[in-house]
Amino acid sequence: MDWGALHTILGGVNKHSTSIGKIWLTVLFIFRIMILVVAAEKVWGDEQDDFICNTLQPGCKNVCYDHFFPISHIRLWALQLIFVSTPALLVAMHVAYRRHEKKRQFRKGDEKCEFKDVEEIRRQRFHIEGTLWWTYTSSIFFRLVFEAVFMYAFYFMYDGFQMPRLMKCNAWPCPNTVDCFVSRPTEKTVFTIFMIAVSSICILLNVAELCYLLTKFFLRKSRKAGNSKHHPNHENKEETKQNEMNELISDTCQNTVIGFSS
């Protein structure tokens, strides 16, 4: 169970995402997870072994390392990536639930169900509307929250994202103040800035996606409000195309219908 398995799980969600969502997923996998696995892990690989303190006092190195690095950058990034990618599973679960409902409708022989067979239901792409819209929007919101929380945790723990070369430590059992030297500080700073930058890009993409979804929602609502002025007796129970078609069919028997495009 590793990043490859996460990729398999999340790849399925891709089908039901918006275009911005697909870009976000690509950025996540290529510029964050892949960089983490292929490059960053090696840079931080010898972080404790090569953390050297100017003392022979046993235990001083351990204590100073623990004092300056309560949790390693690599582990923080791994946790961040896991938390940031899991809200997409909410969407996957919702889509699976809808598919299950459609299959049940199909099996019951419901005339409303427009699918020819079970395979078509499995292949169908669901539009992001109705309750799925809310699930999707909540998942983006959670993603944003997790990204922000982890960025803040980073900033709080490592004071400005930069890795210094030298740290002065006076935790017990170190005698007085001891100089400790961090291994590969510049390379670590470069990767830290890179990961922060990509994280910011992901935040921007999420914000853009949220705005896009909200705009689509309000446009759809105003279109419906415009339509309902011509259909005073009509009540919208679902926000789907299917419902509009049903409305057309049922309204031909009633009042004057003004045709509308959908």
Added chain:
Amino acid sequence: MNWAGLYTVLSGVNRHSTAIGRIWLSVIFIFRIMVLVVAAESVWGDEKSAFTCNTQQPGCNSVCYDHFFPISHIRLWALQLILVTTPALLVAMHVAYQQHQEKKLLVLTGHADPKHMEEVKKHKMRIAGSLWWTYVFSVVFRLLFEAVFMYIFYMLYPGYQMVRLVKCEAYPCPNTVDCFISRPTEKTIFTVFMLVTSSICIVLNMAELVYLVVRACVRRGQHNSNPSSGKSSFYGHKLSSEYKQNEINQLLTDQDSSLKDMLRRNPGLQEKGDRCSAC
């Protein structure tokens, strides 16, 4: 055989689980197994090599490490995850057994064509009858294993916190010796994280147990108030004539009670069926 292999084995069980069961499985794989493999293992990677004691006495380091860490957190978590996920295999075995029985029945009633066989394999088993009991036992065992391991953790590492310094006086260390643990804060963070996810899993398991019991009681209540329901056969609609119906009835009475049991309570098959008077 590694975690990926376990994932393959358990994904099959996913289909026959409740919704809560699926959430539990996702939490196990993403927040526990994945975090263990991707993060925690590297934190504990150098736990012995970086365990330093303030002495030059040979052997003191090893003895003190062994005294304070009889079994490493990582190994305990690995054991816990394996034991907690395996009761689901009971359910998988029971489902496989039921599918085997259904296929046997298909062969006996002369419907052993590939299409029907595929359908048996594909359709989702409802958690009712003996499968309900198996499922409930698997959830109870999961709960038990989780609780036992949480207790073992607490016994071995009281307070779940990893200290920086431990004082050791085991032979051959001269007097009392200060020993320093590597990355104690990071280890504490991950211990707390795994503890929290373990508690979440316990809560999910309890919720699933309650859900199953409530569902069974509701179903029993419905059955008592409407005794004629639940007596239909999936295969009834395939056999249009009474003669064939009688044939099935005879076959059914010749089989053992487990087959009758299966037909009676498998409502996924009922949706297509006519009423079968022998059931």
